[in-house]
Amino acid sequence: MLSFLISFLAALIVSPLIIWLYRKNNWLDDPKKNKHAKKTHSLAVPRGGGLVIFFATLFAAALILDFDRYLLAIFLGASLLTIVGFIDDVFDISPYLRLITGLLASLIVVGAGIGIAYVSNPFGPGVIHLNQPQFNFNLFGENHSIWILSSLFAVFFILWNMNIINWAKGVDGQLPGFVSVSCLFIAILASRFADAPTQFNVTNLGMIVSGAFAGLLIWNFYPQKIMPGYGAGSLAGYFLSILAILSGAKVAATLMVLAIPTADGIFTILRRVLAGKSPFWGDRGHLHHKLMDYYGWGKRRIAVFYILTSALMGILSLYLNTTGKIIVTSLAVLIVFTFLIYTKLTEK
Numbered sequence: 001m002l003s004f005l006i007s008f009l010a011a012l013i014v015s016p017l018i019i020w021l022y023r024k025n026n027w028l029d030d031p032k033k034n035k036h037a038k039k040t041h042s043l044a045v046p047r048g049g050g051l052v053i054f055f056a057t058l059f060a061a062a063l064i065l066d067f068d069r070y071l072l073a074i075f076l077g078a079s080l081l082t083i084v085g086f087i088d089d090v091f092d093i094s095p096y097l098r099l100i101t102g103l104l105a106s107l108i109v110v111g112a113g114i115g116i117a118y119v120s121n122p123f124g125p126g127v128i129h130l131n132q133p134q135f136n137f138n139l140f141g142e143n144h145s146i147w148i149l150s151s152l153f154a155v156f157f158i159l160w161n162m163n164i165i166n167w168a169k170g171v172d173g174q175l176p177g178f179v180s181v182s183c184l185f186i187a188i189l190a191s192r193f194a195d196a197p198t199q200f201n202v203t204n205l206g207m208i209v210s211g212a213f214a215g216l217l218i219w220n221f222y223p224q225k226i227m228p229g230y231g232a233g234s235l236a237g238y239f240l241s242i243l244a245i246l247s248g249a250k251v252a253a254t255l256m257v258l259a260i261p262t263a264d265g266i267f268t269i270l271r272r273v274l275a276g277k278s279p280f281w282g283d284r285g286h287l288h289h290k291l292m293d294y295y296g297w298g299k300r301r302i303a304v305f306y307i308l309t310s311a312l313m314g315i316l317s318l319y320l321n322t323t324g325k326i327i328v329t330s331l332a333v334l335i336v337f338t339f340l341i342y343t344k345l346t347e348k
Contacts, residue, residue, distance in 0.1 A: 050231010
């Protein structure tokens with residue numbers, strides 16, 4: 001719990017400093033000046049959540065963890081996402097540029113050797129290895145090997161979670177709440193896995209990230225004083241994916257705790273593509289928008305719903321095998337799809 005407490009207090013303390021900095025420089029998301037259908041807030045609020053998460057996790061990691069090449073690569077990628085997040089906070093850069101930099105961050109950690117070497121076999125005992133095909137080459141007199149399928153899967157997994165989690169930050173307290181809970185359960189699962197290639201404790205890193213988002217939640221919960229922004233949203237998916245990979249390729253468990261935002265993300269992509277629109281440009285069709293606009297849910301209620309569903313899924317993930325996790329996640333996706341389709345057909 002020390003890891004959680006240190007990053008929690010760090011985020012709690014640094015948040016008002018970031019809020020002051022952004023307000024002093026008028027780096028605010030003002031819905032009256034920059035109108036967009038997806039926005040749910042009515043007052044000018046600083047984003048800046050990415051800086052909070054980065055500084056809180058880096059501070060706690062520097063105090064608690066042993067830095068090796070893996071952790072250095074993780075924070076190098078996180079630095080890139082934080083810088084891009086800050087630029088987006090101020091200038092609202094293109095989603096395509098954010099996608100490219102997210103890809104670069106993913107390649108940094110995968111290039112350092114953080115990859116998905118195998119996944120649990122959902123159809124029987126054992127695992128499915130992803131170490132073939134391989135590309136072998138010699139560089140500076142040393143032999144190197146790239147596991148092509150493993151690396152591609154890891155990059156896709158990280159990039160996917162970065163984007164779908166970013167779409168689930170539309171109301172006060174929503175994103176930091178369910179991300180903190182999700183990281184907590186991934187950390188618990190990581191404690192059962194002792195073969196991580198790193199020198200630092202993966203469970204401690206999970207608790208650090210969970211604590212950082214819990215600290216941000218205090219300032220982001222309704223009425224929000226700071227917003228996560230692209231920075232915190234991308235860091236959430238980035239850290240969660242890396243934790244899942246390092247804790248024994250807990251892909252099914254991660255998808256399970258993220259079942260609601262994952263279902264919303266898949267439906268959003270399909271909906272936009274079928275409508276002839278780019279899947280990367282925001283709109284007001286997400287699950288949290290429907291709950292607010294057509295069912296009258298308040299922002300606090302939506303945030304608590306996301307937190308509780310992630311907690312429920314997290315508890316189940318501790319006891320279910322891979323097949324059970326896939327079944328429960330599929331049922332959750334089906335329920336969300338049915339709800340969104342019904343809402344789409346009945347809305348006026």
